[in-house]
Structure formats: C-alpha cells, structure tokens
Amino acid sequence: MSIYKIKKTIQLSLSYLILIFMAIAAIYPALWVIMGSIRPGKSLYSKSLIPDQFTLDHYRELFTSKSYFFGQWYMNTLKISIASMLIGVVLTLLTSYALSRFRFRGRKTTLSGVLILGMFPGFMSMIAIFLLLKEFHLLDTHLALIIVYAAGAPLMGTFVAKGFLDTIPRSLDEAAKIDGASNIRIFTRIILPLSRPMLTYMALTQFVGPWVDFIFARMVLRSKEKWTVAVGLYDMVNSNTNTNFTLFAAGAVLIAVPITILFMFLQRLLVEGLTSGASKG
The missing domain is CATH 4.10.280 (MYOD Basic-Helix-Loop-Helix Domain, subunit B)
Incomplete structure (x- = not known):
C-alpha cells in the first residue's frame, strides 16, 4: 500500500x-x-x-393537571410561531428582492444599515421595545410578540436571501420583461419558484426562533394562560417547591416534535438545486 x-x-x-x-x-x-x-x-x-x-x-399530567395550561401554552406558541414565520418570510423576501434586483438611491446605505443592525443582539433593544409596546397598550398580547419577531426577521435574513437571489440569472427577468411581464409577475412566477431552497431555510429559522424564545416572551406576557411553552416550562421548575423534572422532560420532548417534523419535511427542499441550469444559452 x-x-x-x-x-x-x-x-x-x-x-x-x-x-x-x-x-x-x-x-x-x-x-x-x-x-x-x-x-x-x-x-x-x-x-x-x-x-x-x-x-x-x-x-398525561401535562394536559390534565389544573396547575398548568400546557395545552393552551402549546397552541399559543404554535400560533405565534406560524404567524411570525409567514409575515417574517414575506418581509425578508420583499426586502432582499428589492435590494437584489433594483438600483435606487440609498441602496448601499440600506445594506450598510441592515448589516450594522444585524450585528447587535436583539436583547439590547428590549427596554426600548418594552416601552413602545407599553405606550401602544400591547403588553401581555400575542400580537406584540408577532410584530417584534416578524419585524426583526429582515435584519437576520436579508443578506442570506439577497445572496441567493443574486445567483438567479438576470436574463430570466429580462426575457420575462420582453414578453411583457411586470415586476410583480416576475417575482411571483419566476423568482418565488426558483427560491424554494432559500424560502425553506428562512421559514425554518423564522419558525424555530419564536418557538424556543424565552427572554422576550417572559418580558411581554404576564397572564399565565397567555404564556408560551418556554415560559410555562420554566415556571414548572422555577421554585424549590416544584421540581418535577420528569414532567419538564415530557414538555421538552413535545416542544421538539414540531421542529423535528418541520425539519424532516423541509430537508428535501434544502438540497434541491432549482437554480442550476435555469438559464439556457
């Protein structure tokens, strides 16, 4: 040998x-x-x-015990995560599409601003966000969480989405414009179908973030029946008189189920090279 x-x-x-x-x-x-x-x-x-x-x-105890609202917490978290994912993906995709395909005054400044803001952790703005939500009477509401999670999505995903959209040949846009297609039609009929791998990544990350978040949800939500799963599970083992860790483990397993299913379902789309060979010479 x-x-x-x-x-x-x-x-x-x-x-x-x-x-x-x-x-x-x-x-x-x-x-x-x-x-x-x-x-x-x-x-x-x-x-x-x-x-x-x-x-x-x-x-069984998670859903039958009168001391916990696990079923309600679970549905609250699911509602917040799905709404944040849908709105956040749309905002991120529109932002990245505009920065990738159009040239306008302030484009570089916008890119720099998004890059700089994305460098700072989100919890640095918690006090300012808390005061804003208090002024708009949105504290202790799920709408407050959805707004903040969705509005923060472009800061984290714009550059990733823009980098992907830059790889889609502009010749496709030009050919569609010659045929009389508008920008909206190009976006919906050409860009979106070719962006499925990137949309999959964005949807997965945007869903997981609100699903496992504890800090911001703990700050905004005050009523026990409005808590998310992360806040509720923390309350289970927070005090010395309530240390049921096996119950906590059961809740942790149930938290992992949607994320695991979502990842397994979307994993196939992550490896599809839908943009390869899209432009034919």
Whole structure:
C-alpha cells in the first residue's frame, strides 16, 4: 500500500471518528431527556439510561393537571410561531428582492444599515421595545410578540436571501420583461419558484426562533394562560417547591416534535438545486 493510500485511510478514519463522537454528543443528551420523560418519579437522575419501568403519566399530567395550561401554552406558541414565520418570510423576501434586483438611491446605505443592525443582539433593544409596546397598550398580547419577531426577521435574513437571489440569472427577468411581464409577475412566477431552497431555510429559522424564545416572551406576557411553552416550562421548575423534572422532560420532548417534523419535511427542499441550469444559452 502506498503512502498516499495510507494517509487517505487515516484521514478517512479520523473523519469518521470525529463524526461518531459528534453524533454521540448530540444524541445522548436528547435520548436521556426522552428516557427521563417516561421514567416514573420526579428526578432525571438514574443509574442507567433506560429506566426499569416506563410510564406515560407525565405526558398525561401535562394536559390534565389544573396547575398548568400546557395545552393552551402549546397552541399559543404554535400560533405565534406560524404567524411570525409567514409575515417574517414575506418581509425578508420583499426586502432582499428589492435590494437584489433594483438600483435606487440609498441602496448601499440600506445594506450598510441592515448589516450594522444585524450585528447587535436583539436583547439590547428590549427596554426600548418594552416601552413602545407599553405606550401602544400591547403588553401581555400575542400580537406584540408577532410584530417584534416578524419585524426583526429582515435584519437576520436579508443578506442570506439577497445572496441567493443574486445567483438567479438576470436574463430570466429580462426575457420575462420582453414578453411583457411586470415586476410583480416576475417575482411571483419566476423568482418565488426558483427560491424554494432559500424560502425553506428562512421559514425554518423564522419558525424555530419564536418557538424556543424565552427572554422576550417572559418580558411581554404576564397572564399565565397567555404564556408560551418556554415560559410555562420554566415556571414548572422555577421554585424549590416544584421540581418535577420528569414532567419538564415530557414538555421538552413535545416542544421538539414540531421542529423535528418541520425539519424532516423541509430537508428535501434544502438540497434541491432549482437554480442550476435555469438559464439556457
């Protein structure tokens, strides 16, 4: 065996070892939470990963206990995440399309502003947003969360979306304009179908953000029945008198279900190269 083949084999073996280690590091904690959610008792600690007995009482308690509003929290979070995702994707796509396809005064300034604002973490503006929401009497409402999440989407996704739209050949736009198509028609009939991979990424990230957010939801929502799942689960283990961690684990598993399903459903679209070969010479 040549030295080149030996090096190739060593590199391949190391790559597989690293991937195996990363997979174990990612899967083992998640598996422990899943096993903890079906373990009797209230403690997550156990001598073995697989419990001696299995129970679904924790899942049943989440929806039947009068101390919690888990079903209501779950629907609140789902409503906020879906609304924020739809509005945020539309705003981001329109912003990135305008910056990618049109040339206008202030375009570079807008790009610089979006870049600079995107460099700062969102929680730096929490006090200002809180005061604005208070003045508009939007505190303790789901509309406040939807507005803030959707309005912040262009700051995080404009450059990603614009970079993707820049790869779509302008010859398609020019050919459509020659045929008499308007900008709206070009956007809906050409740009959107070719942007499915980018739309998938934007929709996934915009859904996951509100779904798992705790800080801003905790600041805005005051009524217990209006809480999101993240705020409700935190309240379950916040006090020393309420440390039901197996119940918390069951709630964490239910939180992961929509994200997992969404990712599995959209993963196929992430790998589709719909723009390859779109322009024919």
